[in-house]
Amino acid sequence: MEIVVCIRRAPTTDARIKPAADGKxxxxxxxxxxxxxxxxxxxxxxxxxKEKHTGKVTVLCMGSKEATKEVRTAIAMGxxxxxxxxxxxFRDSWATASALAxxxxxxxxxxxxxxxxxxxNQSASTGQMVAELxxxxxxSVAVSMEVADGAAQIERLAAGGKREKYYIKLPAVVTxxxxxxxxxxxxMKGIMAAKKTVVAETPANAPADGVAVLRLQPPPxxxxxxxxxxxxxxxxxxxxxxxxxxxxx
Amino acid sequence: xxxxxxxxxxxxxKPVKAALQALGAGSRLATELGGxxxxxxxxxxxxxxxxKGAGRVLVASGDAIKAYSPDGYARILADQAAAxxxxxxxxxxxxxxxxFVARAAARAKCGLAADCTELKVEGGKPVxxxxxxxGKAMLAVQAPxxxxxxxxxxxxxxxxxxxxxxxxxxxxxxxxxxxMAVVRExxxxxxxxxxxxEAEVVVSGGRGLKDPAGEGKxxxxxxxxxxxxxxxxxxxxxxxxxxxxxxxxDQVGQTGKTVSPKLYIACGISGAIQHLAGMxxxxxxxxxxxDENAPIFKVADYGIIGxxxxxxxALTEAFSKSLRG
Numbered sequence: 001m002e003i004v005v006c007i008r009r010a011p012t013t014d015a016r017i018k019p020a021a022d023g024k025x026x027x028x029x030x031x032x033x034x035x036x037x038x039x040x041x042x043x044x045x046x047x048x049x050k051e052k053h054t055g056k057v058t059v060l061c062m063g064s065k066e067a068t069k070e071v072r073t074a075i076a077m078g079x080x081x082x083x084x085x086x087x088x089x090f091r092d093s094w095a096t097a098s099a100l101a102x103x104x105x106x107x108x109x110x111x112x113x114x115x116x117x118x119x120x121n122q123s124a125s126t127g128q129m130v131a132e133l134x135x136x137x138x139x140s141v142a143v144s145m146e147v148a149d150g151a152a153q154i155e156r157l158a159a160g161g162k163r164e165k166y167y168i169k170l171p172a173v174v175t176x177x178x179x180x181x182x183x184x185x186x187x188m189k190g191i192m193a194a195k196k197t198v199v200a201e202t203p204a205n206a207p208a209d210g211v212a213v214l215r216l217q218p219p220p221x222x223x224x225x226x227x228x229x230x231x232x233x234x235x236x237x238x239x240x241x242x243x244x245x246x247x248x249x
Numbered sequence: 250x251x252x253x254x255x256x257x258x259x260x261x262x263k264p265v266k267a268a269l270q271a272l273g274a275g276s277r278l279a280t281e282l283g284g285x286x287x288x289x290x291x292x293x294x295x296x297x298x299x300x301k302g303a304g305r306v307l308v309a310s311g312d313a314i315k316a317y318s319p320d321g322y323a324r325i326l327a328d329q330a331a332a333x334x335x336x337x338x339x340x341x342x343x344x345x346x347x348x349f350v351a352r353a354a355a356r357a358k359c360g361l362a363a364d365c366t367e368l369k370v371e372g373g374k375p376v377x378x379x380x381x382x383x384g385k386a387m388l389a390v391q392a393p394x395x396x397x398x399x400x401x402x403x404x405x406x407x408x409x410x411x412x413x414x415x416x417x418x419x420x421x422x423x424x425x426x427x428x429m430a431v432v433r434e435x436x437x438x439x440x441x442x443x444x445x446x447e448a449e450v451v452v453s454g455g456r457g458l459k460d461p462a463g464e465g466k467x468x469x470x471x472x473x474x475x476x477x478x479x480x481x482x483x484x485x486x487x488x489x490x491x492x493x494x495x496x497x498x499d500q501v502g503q504t505g506k507t508v509s510p511k512l513y514i515a516c517g518i519s520g521a522i523q524h525l526a527g528m529x530x531x532x533x534x535x536x537x538x539x540d541e542n543a544p545i546f547k548v549a550d551y552g553i554i555g556x557x558x559x560x561x562x563a564l565t566e567a568f569s570k571s572l573r574g
Contacts, residue, residue: 011382013383013503013504013522013523013526014521014522014523015382015385016385016522017381017382017385017386018386019386026382026386037504038504092360092390093351093360093361093363094354094355094359094360094361095360097355119382119383119503119504120381120382121381122363122364122379122380122381122382122383122507123351123361123363123364124347124351124363124364125347125350125351125354125361125363126351127351128319128323128348128349128351128352128355129351129352129354129355129361131320131352132320132323132351132352132353132355132356133355136429137319137320137429137430138319138320138352138429138430139319139430140319140347140348141344141347141348155436156344156348157344157498158344158345158435159260159265159343159344159345159444159447160438160442160443160444160447161438161442161444161496161498162435162436162437162438163435163436163438164317164432164434164435164436165432165433165434165435165436166430166431166432166433167433168429168430169429172429172430177497178490178497178500178504178505179496179497179498208393209360210354210359210360210361210392210397211360211361211362211377211390211391211392211396211397212390212391212392212393213388213389213390214371214376214389214390214391215388215389216381216386216387216388216389217386217387217388217389218386218387219380219384219385219386219387219529219530220387222529222534222548222550223550225534225546225547225548225549225550225551225552226550226551226552227541227546227552227553227554228551228552228553229553229554230553230554230555231553231554231555231556231559231560232555232559232560232563234553234555234560235553235560235563235564235566235567236567238535238551238553238564238567239564239567239568239571240571241551242512242533242535242551243571246512246532246533246550246551248450248511248512248532248533249479249512249568249571249572
């Protein structure tokens with residue numbers, strides 16, 4: 001089975017994001033990076049598919065040259081081959097999806113896996129866009145997946161905790177949510193393999209962004225709050241404030 | 250014409266609240282741009298939408314819409330975006346909207362401004378503002394052509410209008426056999442359970458509530474009672490979800506759901522930056538924590554210093570008394 005997992009390098013979730021002087025990007029000083037959290041569930045799903053059905057897992061990443069670190073982490077977790085589509089700028093999901101789809105046209109794939117959302121741009125759309133551009137079925141936000149005989153049975157998380165069940169033919173695009181699996185940490189064998197792996201780098205074939213950034217701003221400041229009181233004695237005053245001052249109940 | 254096409258999601262024959270909010274936002278934007286808000290309905294009758302801001306109501310029909318299909322719905326929306334020549338295409342950022350609208354935008358060779366909290370017009374052109382990094386920053390974006398955007402539930406208000414719209418049937422130009430992915434079955438969640446991302450009031454529990462399988466059992470029951478008393482959804486911090494105390498669908502924060510309810514009550518949550526990011530868009534934040542130095546108090550509008558054991562049941566009683574009038 002040919003499995004492709006698309007990953008993204010993103011600031012770690014404990015990063016403090018401040019707009020940079022250009023007003024369009026964030027200040028890069030002091031930011032650490034990691035594989036975007038949900039992509040790790042996609043990597044794990046890819047490795048589990050390989051373990052069950054045999055085959056090859058290729059990691060595909062569009063990002064800056066520094067993203068080789070994240071790509072090597074994916075190899076260390078158990079992926080087999082890696083490709084980096086180099087683009088140094090922050091790109092939107094349309095540009096990213098277009099570049100990934102362009103590469104996937106000549107990269108064999110029975111299934112293409114994504115994290116359902118990125119922790120930075122949070123567009124939750126790249127996987128579905130790739131599916132549309134390649135004319136493939138897509139199921140997003142998968143929380144269970146069984147693959148057999150060129151087809152997949154997938155459950156996705158819908159509104160109110162409901163689960164929608166799909167049966168789709170492969171090749172297909174699936175985006176992965178927490179709950180699908182528990183992802184593994186790299187072991188020593190993986191880390192050694194990652195060191196030896198040659199990460200193929202090619203320039204990303206990406207069009208202009210579909211939505212152009214006008215500005216990146218800090219969120220609107222919140223007004224100073226107040227401590228209503230201590231313990232159970234404070235609850236009546238809190239309810240009064242919520243009703244009369246904040247007018248939310 | 251600078252018209253605004255709004256996909257209005259239906260569930261069990263009725264438009265969902267988030268979709269009416271999107272229609273409200275669409276109608277206000279259309280007025281500002283000098284165009285009309287056009288509602289597109291798939292799987293409903295569109296009956297009330299003329300009173301909710303729609304100047305035109307398109308209702309899709311055909312065997313291809315009997316069950317939800319991401320590629321099918323995407324095709325219908327992209328087709329109608331082209332047919333109406335809309336300047337803006339909107340939908341609510343519900344689990345359904347988040348799923349298929351990205352496909353539809355790609356089909357139209359457009360980008361997507363996802364999960365927006367503000368829409369405005371600058372220099373005659375529509376601009377969408379969306380929280381990124383779970384709300385640690387806001388990104389204002391513009392599209393070179395049609396602006397496609399999904400709107401965060403509860404970030405926009407509904408509209409009312411004079412009900413002059415007539416229903417225009419739209420025949421879907423493809424059949425069910427051409428669909429690639431179709432919902433075959435819906436496995437119910439907990440009956441009547443509110444989704445944290447869509448609820449107007451959220452009560453969240455953190456590590457301070459302790460293990461529900463052990464000494465925290467009563468605390469979690471008390472939290473559920475508080476949520477029931479005020480019609481809230483129950484949310485949770487990442488620590489709680491990672492410990493297996495609550496389902497991952499309840500997680501609020503950068504690696505969970507980003508929420509903007511009108512009232513968010515954080516109980517026993519210290520307030521890690523990832524959690525604060527996910528809920529700081531709430532209108533009013535209440536924090537209950539025994540540690541007066543907990544970071545949660547920095548974003549809270551109202552705080553009570555105290556244990557969840559003591560404060561949560563007392564608060565439930567106070568709310569119940571107040572709501573009885």
